[in-house]
Amino acid sequence: MTDGSASVAPLSRRERYRATRLATIVAAVVNSLLAVTQIVSGWLFQSQALIADGVHTLSDLVSDGVVLVAARKASASPDRDHPYGHGRIETLATVVVGVMLAIAALGIGWFAVQRLLDWELMTGPAPAALAFAVLTLVAKEGLYQYTVRVARRIGSPLLHANAWHHRSDAISSLVVLVGIGGAVAGWPWLDAVAALVVALFILRMAWRLVFKSAAELIDTALEPEQVATIRDAIAGVPGVKSAHMLRTRRLGNEAAADVHIQVAPKISVSEGHQIADEVYRAVMASLPALRDVTVHVDPENDEEQLRSVGLPLRPEITECLRAAWHDAPELAAVEQVGLHYLGGRVHVTVTLRLDDEQAGAELNRRAVELAELLRQRSDFQDQLGQILILFRARTSDGRP
Template identity: 40%
Template sequence: MMSTATAFESEIKRQAAKRSTMVSVWVNLFLTILQIIVGIFAKSQSLVADGIHSLSDLLADFVVLAANRISHRDADDDHPYGHARIETAASLVLGMLLLAVGAGMLWSAGVKITEPESIPDVSPIALWVALFTLVSKEGLFRYMLKIAQRVKSSMLVANAWHARSDAASSLVVAMGIAGNLMGYTFLDPLAAALVGFMVMRMGGKFSWDAISDLIDRGLEEQEVQAIRETLSAIPGVRDVHDMRTRRMGDYALVDVHLLVDGRISVSEGHHIAATARRRVMEQHRTLDVLVHIDPEDDHGHATHTCALPPRDRLMTVLQEMMGQDLSARIQVQLHYLNGSIELEATLDPASARSPEERQLIEQQLVDIIDHVREIRSVRILESRLLVEREDPRDLPPPHA
């Protein structure tokens, strides 16, 4: 379940994505119309190609808006980890869209270059539109990247660099048109081809990154090490191992094993695990942390431990040896360590009616080793209640 801080951060990111994307929509809508209309009348293939590129940006913006709306929905039964990966899917759609647009540009430009007699002279107005587009796209890139870095959204970063690729392509278009105006007519379709190549390159990068995340790519080593250091600093943690991470949108899912003292209670082990989970979620961009507590290094003894007899079987042996009356007077704690079992029996002194009865209980506990070969040691402890207070949760808070 997402923490309050994470939910607040998610809402800030959603609003930032909506605001920056709407700015991009209106800028790209205006530039698309301007470039395509002027490119057709000015007979500039590269300007038309850049206009189509701007149109792909417009479609990309709508994809981002839709993904941003869906990705921030709460977790449900079908999506227990939430919908954050829709952002990754959106980045994949953006990448595939860029690949398709870039391939079309390359094909069209290649046809023109192989038929130089079909290349017309370009009108000077195309150059002014290309320069205006260049300035507009560079400004849009800087605006979007600033917001994306502030809210740490990979989807918004991808969309911002998409705008930067447009600015770079507009520069190439301006150079191609300028070359055409100076008499080198082939430079206009050549510029269109370069734009297509740049678009395909960016699309390939976005697609590969998105696919890597969708097939559970882990966090960068620096991020993993930072999480490891956070866990190692928690009191009671002796070692951190078998850590696995995977991305969920701009957040991460973490699975980790923590080695603790093998003789602490279950509740103390749970407290360490809960503390570890909370610390990681507070200090790192994580959606959920699954902590497994190990009482020993489970690489060497995991198989042997699983083969040891369970508690119910051991208690049956005890009852058969001691009888229902005596076995009910002791509390048994089992430690499954080093491939064997250590048995601790806690005896309330009041439950032993005589020294002879106590001696009988002790002897029968010792004899269990002969009946269960997996038991390595037997200890008997005395239980005496020294003091007991009311539920601490019902007490008033301490004075400052």
């Protein structure tokens, strides 16, 4: 979801919860006072529209309760059972608010249709009801303006949804005002027609809220421009040849991403890890909403190259090396065996200690013989790539 969540400074979960709680408490107090005022004034001045709007306002109290509980739960830190945090609670609550909007819209529409069918039986309210309708309209619109400002400041789609709930209430109060005015002027059917229009507007808003939140619940990716920002951040890290398999998803007002980066195929593990750390820091800095980034290091583009599935691991290869060189004196001189899994094959590098008396030409010849011996006696000849035999010279004090 993007409504109300763009261009905001990152806030802690506790700060967001406090702001959401304050806005929700203010809304609950205002709605409580309005509901009592509407129902009492509607009863005193014979306005069924005011009474119905008062009942509608009572439903907002339930909405405010949902927002308050969801905000408190969503502000909790990640734990063992919820390693990505609790942001999805806010998303789920947004769906609930959207459903409540839809129910309210259907109720308004149904009531309007019933009034249109029986408009001859309508009785007009007292003119004094207009004053209470105006009071309700002003209070509801003021509540919307206050709530939507807070939602934009903290980047809360849930609070933004609740703000639109207040706006829908303001519009329904406008319908009540028009209906009461029309009834006083002698056209009671205006109330019902306007109510139908408002019901459709509220239903459209409910659909947008539910649709966007449902998309988030099924891990819909971030907006294309946000994904492009992440790719640019990755491309700016030295040592990254390319990036692929980038996946993003929203977690309430936060987001997570994972990506594969391609580096030079024969760099050390520690260098690859260092590059991945730099990618993590660059991506986290590029989007304040990101709370988790997983970076997988690839020596080649595994979307295009053959995956190294089923290739022998180090224990099997070293055992094969010992078996192949069991009668070769160089076996005792093996210092290191390097393995590179590239292009669907295993590339083996063996480092041997070098004795001073051995000539370079002899070493080269022997290296070729040893490599061929390993290839011929291995059980996975087709999977072996380059075999490189290295000799390390000793210093005068005997240290390598």
